[in-house]
Amino acid sequence: MQISFKRYCKTMELLNEPILIEAYKKAHAKGAAWPEITQGMKEVGIIDMEIYLLGTKLFMIMDTTADFDHDKAMIELALKPRQSEWEAHMSQFQNSSAEASADQKWKLMDRIYKMD
Template sequence: MKKFKRYCKTLKLHDDPDLIREYKKVHAMGAAWPEISQGMQEIGIIDMEIYIDGNQLFMIMDTVPEFDHEAAMAALATMPRQAEWEAYVSRFQRTSAEAAAADKWRLMERIYELEQQKESTPEQGYDKEC
C-alpha cells in the first residue's frame, strides 16, 4: 500500500464563458509551463487534478505523507516563474494579480469518507492509502 496525503481546494473563476474557455486551454495537457509542474513536484506534490462546474474549480492534490501545507506553499511561491504564473492566471480568477496560490485556493473540509480512518483538518491534509 502506498500512503499519501490528500488536500481538496476550491476557487472561483470570473463568470465569463470566454475566460473560462481560455482557462481550460491554459490547463490542457502539455499547456501548463514546465517550471510550474516541476516546482509542484519538488515541494512534494505527487498528483494534482482540477475539475470545473460552471465557474467553480475543485482541486484534488495528493502529496507525500510528510507534506506540510503551509511550508510547502511558501516554498512554492519562491520557485522559478511561480509568481509570473500566478499573475498570468489571476486574470481568470476572482482574485488579485499579487495573490499567491496559497491565498487564492481555499482548503475544503472533508465531511464524509467511505472508509473513515481518523480525524484531521484541511490544513493537515487527509491521510490516504491506495
C-alpha cells in the same frame, strides 16, 4: 491498507466570463502548463494534481507525499522560478486579487465524509 500519501482538496472561483473560462481550460490542457510550474510542484512534494470545473467553480485534488507540510510547501512553492509570473498570468481568469498567491486563492476544503 496503509495510505502513503496525503490528499488536499481546494476550491476557487473563476470570473463568470465564458471566453476567459475557455482560455483557463486551454492553459491547463495536457502539455499546456508551464514546465517550471509542474516541476516546482513536484519538488515541494506534490505527487499528483487534478482540477475539475463546474460553471465558475474550480475543485482541485492534490495528492502529496506522506510527510508533506502544506503551509511550508506553499511558501516554498511561491518562491520557485516563474511561479509568481504564472500566478499573475492566471489571475486574469480568477475571481481574486491579482496580487494573491496560489495559497491565498485556492481555499482548503474540510472533508466532512469518508465512506467506511
